[in-house]
Amino acid sequence: MFDHRKYxxxxxxxxxxRTWPDKQITQAPDWCSVDLRxxxxxxxxxxxxxxxxxxxxxxxxxxxxxxxVGFPSASLPDYEFMRxxxxxxxxxxxxxxxxxxxxxxxxxQRTFESLKGVKQAIVHVYNSTSTVQRDQVFGLDRDGISNxxxxxxxxxxxxxxxxxxxxxxxxxxxxxxxGTEMDYAVEVCDKVIAEWQPENGQKVVxxxxxxxxxxxxxxxADQVEYFCRxxxxxxxxxxxxxxxxxxxxxxxxxxxAVMAGADRVEGTLMGNGERTGNMDIITxxxxxxxxxxxxxxxxxxxxxxxxTVEYCSELPVPARHPWAGELxxxxxxxxxxxxxxKSMAYHDTHELQHWDVAYLPIDPLDIGREYDAVVRIxxxxxxxxxxxVLERDYGIELPKWMHAELSKVxxxxxxxxxxxxxxxxxxxxxxxxxxxxxxTWVLDGYDLHNEGDQIQAExxxxxxxxxxxxxxxxxxxCTALTGQFDCQIEVxxxxxxxxxxxxxxxxxxxVGVKLDGEQHFAVAVAADTSAATLxxxxxxxxxxxxxxxxxx
Numbered sequence: 001m002f003d004h005r006k007y008x009x010x011x012x013x014x015x016x017x018r019t020w021p022d023k024q025i026t027q028a029p030d031w032c033s034v035d036l037r038x039x040x041x042x043x044x045x046x047x048x049x050x051x052x053x054x055x056x057x058x059x060x061x062x063x064x065x066x067x068x069v070g071f072p073s074a075s076l077p078d079y080e081f082m083r084x085x086x087x088x089x090x091x092x093x094x095x096x097x098x099x100x101x102x103x104x105x106x107x108x109q110r111t112f113e114s115l116k117g118v119k120q121a122i123v124h125v126y127n128s129t130s131t132v133q134r135d136q137v138f139g140l141d142r143d144g145i146s147n148x149x150x151x152x153x154x155x156x157x158x159x160x161x162x163x164x165x166x167x168x169x170x171x172x173x174x175x176x177x178x179g180t181e182m183d184y185a186v187e188v189c190d191k192v193i194a195e196w197q198p199e200n201g202q203k204v205v206x207x208x209x210x211x212x213x214x215x216x217x218x219x220x221a222d223q224v225e226y227f228c229r230x231x232x233x234x235x236x237x238x239x240x241x242x243x244x245x246x247x248x249x250x251x252x253x254x255x256x257a258v259m260a261g262a263d264r265v266e267g268t269l270m271g272n273g274e275r276t277g278n279m280d281i282i283t284x285x286x287x288x289x290x291x292x293x294x295x296x297x298x299x300x301x302x303x304x305x306x307x308t309v310e311y312c313s314e315l316p317v318p319a320r321h322p323w324a325g326e327l328x329x330x331x332x333x334x335x336x337x338x339x340x341x342k343s344m345a346y347h348d349t350h351e352l353q354h355w356d357v358a359y360l361p362i363d364p365l366d367i368g369r370e371y372d373a374v375v376r377i378x379x380x381x382x383x384x385x386x387x388x389v390l391e392r393d394y395g396i397e398l399p400k401w402m403h404a405e406l407s408k409v410x411x412x413x414x415x416x417x418x419x420x421x422x423x424x425x426x427x428x429x430x431x432x433x434x435x436x437x438x439x440t441w442v443l444d445g446y447d448l449h450n451e452g453d454q455i456q457a458e459x460x461x462x463x464x465x466x467x468x469x470x471x472x473x474x475x476x477x478c479t480a481l482t483g484q485f486d487c488q489i490e491v492x493x494x495x496x497x498x499x500x501x502x503x504x505x506x507x508x509x510x511v512g513v514k515l516d517g518e519q520h521f522a523v524a525v526a527a528d529t530s531a532a533t534l535x536x537x538x539x540x541x542x543x544x545x546x547x548x549x550x551x552x
Contacts, residue, residue, distance in 0.1 A: 020260035030264035072114035098122035103152025120167035130179030171205035198236035213246035221256035228261035240264035337385025
């Protein structure tokens with residue numbers, strides 16, 4: 001039964017003097033990748049040690065300074081990977097690894113064993129604090145849950161003291177923070193912090209997980225602002241976030257929570273994680289980048305990132321993934337294609353200081369994408385996009401009035417096939433419908449003579465001579481065709497362009513001819529403008545079924 005009445009709305013926090021809506025993110029938060037732990041445990045086939053090593057190296061290359069590498073007390077592969085990182089000295093001096101562990105002594109003991117010899121590390125301990133977990137899973141009251149957290153904090157201090165050569169940081173998460181009463185979330189974290197005494201130099205992170213996304217992002221931001229305001233030793237700890245994507249708002253929740261006072265964000269590349277996934281660091285980082293804020297991470301080779309993530313996770317990156325997807329910088333809509341074309345031309349001509357191109361929030365080249373993929377053509381595409389493909393890929397520039405005519409031909413072809421059409425196919429359609437001409441209508445030669453204000457033209461086609469007189473060469477040819485074929489001819493459109501420069505320069509002429517009320521369009525390229533123009537008129541004239549061959 002699909003019955004919404006079985007659910008109740010998430011209660012909003014009364015924070016009438018909230019300040020986060022007036023804030024703006026002006027610098028990147030501290031990032032912590034959890035791809036190798038949270039991301040890995042959500043995979044159908046967890047990563048091998050080899051795959052974890054490859055992904056770790058990518059994370060280091062991207063610039064992550066904190067990386068949660070696993071749950072070594074709960075998994076033998078995680079333990080072995082931990083030892084590989086340390087024994088093979090794979091951890092750069094400026095990178096701190098992080099490991100997760102429940103607040104149980106035997107697990108904490110094994111965690112510290114796995115970390116033996118590491119230069120610096122964050123040990124991340126957690127226990128569930130939400131009302132549903134307390135009541136339905138553990139059957140404990142607030143004091144009972146607090147005792148678990150405090151005892152876990154004590155064990156971390158105890159086992160860390162046995163390895164004085166390592167620079168230890170401690171992290172605590174009240175799991176399911178969003179489902180915990182805010183006054184109690186502050187209370188339990190205050191007790192943990194009191195055990196660790198960050199005021200005396202111990203580095204401490206308090207992580208606030210939206211373990212299951214339960215509310216709109218603004219409510220989560222209110223929770224974080226309340227927490228930051230009321231935590232006793234706020235100035236001595238870093239506040240971290242770990243948002244999940246059950247409602248599809250993990251990035252938005254993290255962004256608002258950073259505005260609300262958080263210092264650090266945990267997430268994964270491409271948002272891989274349990275259920276609908278974790279906070280997507282690429283999306284949030286690129287959001288900052290697009291606003292002129294340095295994300296402190298290098299996403300310049302997005303193809304390498306996608307290739308590595310897909311290989312290690314065995315999960316495809318969606319074509320419409322924000323910023324990174326294959327089709328993100330591709331325009332199918334005709335109006336979009338036309339706007340992109342014009343906006344890019346304007347951008348280049350005016351040399352704007354900041355990127356400001358229609359439908360492209362960033363320059364695709366920044367992350368290794370190519371403009372070649374910006375415009376692709378299907379039945380939904382418009383005249384601007386079709387013309388752009390010819391100009392971009394083949395240097396065939398057409399006047400604006402021909403864009404619509406070419407688009408009609410291409411759209412008809414795509415409607416028949418029902419699929420995307422390639423640039424090569426567009427070029428073939430253009431040639432077949434506008435340039436190709438029967439041998440009987442190929443210009444053999446011409447002579448033009450001035451007689452006062454008139455031009456007398458002799459045009460030779462298939463061994464025949466067409467002669468006419470008018471004020472211009474085109475008019476003279478039309479006069480000749482009218483006399484020869486007893487028809488009405490009107491040139492409705494005409495443009496010519498230089499195709500190239502230098503001694504081998506050529507010209508392209510585009511014409512529209514109305515023949516006995518029927519419109520025909522043609523294009524011709526020749527060694528000079530007169531030849532190109534005359535051939536274009538002949539080609540357009542030949543499109544009429546009544547004049548497929550030259551009359552004797």
